[in-house]
Amino acid sequence: MSKHKFKTEVNQLLQLIIHSLYSHKEIFLRELVSNASDALDKLKYLTLTDESFKKMKFDPRIDIEFDKDKKTLVVKDTGIGMNEEDLVENLGTIANSGTKKFLQQLKPGTAIDANLIGQFGVGFYSIFMVADTVEVLSRKAGEDKAFLWKSSGKGDYEIAEAEQALNGTSITLHLNDEGIEFANKWEIDNIIKKYSNHIPFPIFLHFEEEDKDKKKSRKTEQVNSASAIWKKPKNELKDKDYNEFYKTISHDYDDPLHCIHTHAEGTLQYTTLFYIPKKAPFDLFQVEYKPGVKLYVKRVFITDDDKELLPSYLRFVKGIIDSDDLPLNVSRELLQKNRVLATIKSASVKKILSELVTLSTDKKKYEEFYTEFRKPLKEGLYQDFANRETLLELVRFKSTTETGYTSLSDYKLRMKPDQKAIYYITGENENNLRHSPLLEMYKQKEIEVLILDDEIDEIVVPAVGKYKDIELKSVNRSDAAQDLKTEDEKKTEKEIEPLIKRMAKVLSSEVKEVKASVRLSDSPSCIVADENDPTMQMQHLMKAMGQGNLPDIKPILEVNPTHPIVKKLETLKDDSVFEDITRLLFEQAMLIEGVQIKDPSEFAKRLNRIMEGAL
Numbered sequence: 001m002s003k004h005k006f007k008t009e010v011n012q013l014l015q016l017i018i019h020s021l022y023s024h025k026e027i028f029l030r031e032l033v034s035n036a037s038d039a040l041d042k043l044k045y046l047t048l049t050d051e052s053f054k055k056m057k058f059d060p061r062i063d064i065e066f067d068k069d070k071k072t073l074v075v076k077d078t079g080i081g082m083n084e085e086d087l088v089e090n091l092g093t094i095a096n097s098g099t100k101k102f103l104q105q106l107k108p109g110t111a112i113d114a115n116l117i118g119q120f121g122v123g124f125y126s127i128f129m130v131a132d133t134v135e136v137l138s139r140k141a142g143e144d145k146a147f148l149w150k151s152s153g154k155g156d157y158e159i160a161e162a163e164q165a166l167n168g169t170s171i172t173l174h175l176n177d178e179g180i181e182f183a184n185k186w187e188i189d190n191i192i193k194k195y196s197n198h199i200p201f202p203i204f205l206h207f208e209e210e211d212k213d214k215k216k217s218r219k220t221e222q223v224n225s226a227s228a229i230w231k232k233p234k235n236e237l238k239d240k241d242y243n244e245f246y247k248t249i250s251h252d253y254d255d256p257l258h259c260i261h262t263h264a265e266g267t268l269q270y271t272t273l274f275y276i277p278k279k280a281p282f283d284l285f286q287v288e289y290k291p292g293v294k295l296y297v298k299r300v301f302i303t304d305d306d307k308e309l310l311p312s313y314l315r316f317v318k319g320i321i322d323s324d325d326l327p328l329n330v331s332r333e334l335l336q337k338n339r340v341l342a343t344i345k346s347a348s349v350k351k352i353l354s355e356l357v358t359l360s361t362d363k364k365k366y367e368e369f370y371t372e373f374r375k376p377l378k379e380g381l382y383q384d385f386a387n388r389e390t391l392l393e394l395v396r397f398k399s400t401t402e403t404g405y406t407s408l409s410d411y412k413l414r415m416k417p418d419q420k421a422i423y424y425i426t427g428e429n430e431n432n433l434r435h436s437p438l439l440e441m442y443k444q445k446e447i448e449v450l451i452l453d454d455e456i457d458e459i460v461v462p463a464v465g466k467y468k469d470i471e472l473k474s475v476n477r478s479d480a481a482q483d484l485k486t487e488d489e490k491k492t493e494k495e496i497e498p499l500i501k502r503m504a505k506v507l508s509s510e511v512k513e514v515k516a517s518v519r520l521s522d523s524p525s526c527i528v529a530d531e532n533d534p535t536m537q538m539q540h541l542m543k544a545m546g547q548g549n550l551p552d553i554k555p556i557l558e559v560n561p562t563h564p565i566v567k568k569l570e571t572l573k574d575d576s577v578f579e580d581i582t583r584l585l586f587e588q589a590m591l592i593e594g595v596q597i598k599d600p601s602e603f604a605k606r607l608n609r610i611m612e613g614a615l
Ligand code: ADP
Pocket: 031, 035, 036, 039, 077, 079, 080, 081, 082, 090, 091, 120, 121, 122, 123, 124, 125, 169
């Protein structure tokens, strides 16, 4: 026998589960059954593809037994099993590094949403909510030795050699006070029907029954329907069936937001069943996210860790792809190059996107979807050139004239007759953006501007460039206002050229250029980026992402020729006051944009000098 300590993150996870999942303790059984089903899937695959397993007798099943007096519950499968190494690796550490990172982020003592836990598949460890001690007896298919893993979930576990005639895993829970209610036929029957009805292997429940003479006898009943739900015709399935199946594959407690079931019968035969969850999974933005789609070939499970089954921007979609045309022993490495799969994949993406377009007609439901998944969807604009047009119909933005989100096509309908571009402003804070001086002219001319406050907008929208034939123009850039200038405004600009030159001299090392601007009405100045330069926020973002040695790219200062301060500056003789005010006009414009100024103490000194003069 050998004793082992759990890796620290396992201890952390155990505590977390035990304290946050009490109201959902029944899910331990769903997790055990889904692990058993995965183990059967893995062995089934080997018996179909691997010569050394082909002769093996494979009787896939899951058996559940309980004993109320002894306070035990046993879940047994005839699947792939685990050897000593597997037991240490799978039940003593957390393999999924996404989960590890998630745990590290959690602060001790903070309450977490039970839903969040559900999403990362608490798996095996949830049994410690209902059991004092757990024994896992397992023999790996194709190996002779069996092992017994034993733990009370309190920091360590033991492993010893043991006897077991057949391959597979048998998990015995010694139920605690919280768990004793599960040593009950109706309880188990209910839970299995609720969460595991469509597990494609039979689940047998063994129980004792009394007849009318009080004579007890042992009985066995199959409790699940054991059919691959995705293969059934759509008209035989109800929302309830779809929702139940979703919960077995997603580890989510909630129903999905939307479900998409397709039987394709053309040159290729395949079935897809996709779900859009209500909430984004916690690992959505982690590099090592867990893909949500499983691949089957003729109902045989092939893989659930292929990130290429759907493009990464659709990584929030859960579900199943089952193809009749792929060979069973398709190598997992070669999957990505497989033409059948490529066709299924591209049809699937089109189908999902077109369903989303339909979903978008239900404003409330779509907003629920969009709030959760707008960022990955925007990644799609960048990644998926072939579907860009559809994606452009799916993205929504906040706007200066509308409440909530608006689509580009609605913006287009509201455009002024002579308006040539769709205008947008980018930055990280919606409130700052709404009050930015850059919007003054647009407000005055009653032109709508989209408010883009997701970091990713700054990268994606300029790359897209156009909606239909209309240019997308950032008001943070110098030339955005050019096409809106009137003849009068052009004249005014000309008139203050000498002032502009004098200001440019003062700010020669801070700005690229000083310009007269027509875009301002209430504010005296603003800063913008030159046509092909990154905006100030973008520079900030790039620095935050570690590109610290990026050279400073200077902004352009725009001043408002009709503003009283600017008008008075034109005739100001005192050079030192002129310099102070010019610098202050630049510095306040930086601050309003949310950009740090280089020398705050110099700024304060200047401000004080001007205040003193005014008093
Ligand atoms: P997950 O199922 O999300 O990977 P779990 O904590 O539920 O996480 O299980 C950890 C691992 O232990 C599984 O990935 C699997 O490799 C192994 N395992 C659990 N139960 C069984 C079983 N009944 N048969 C074979 N392997 C199992």
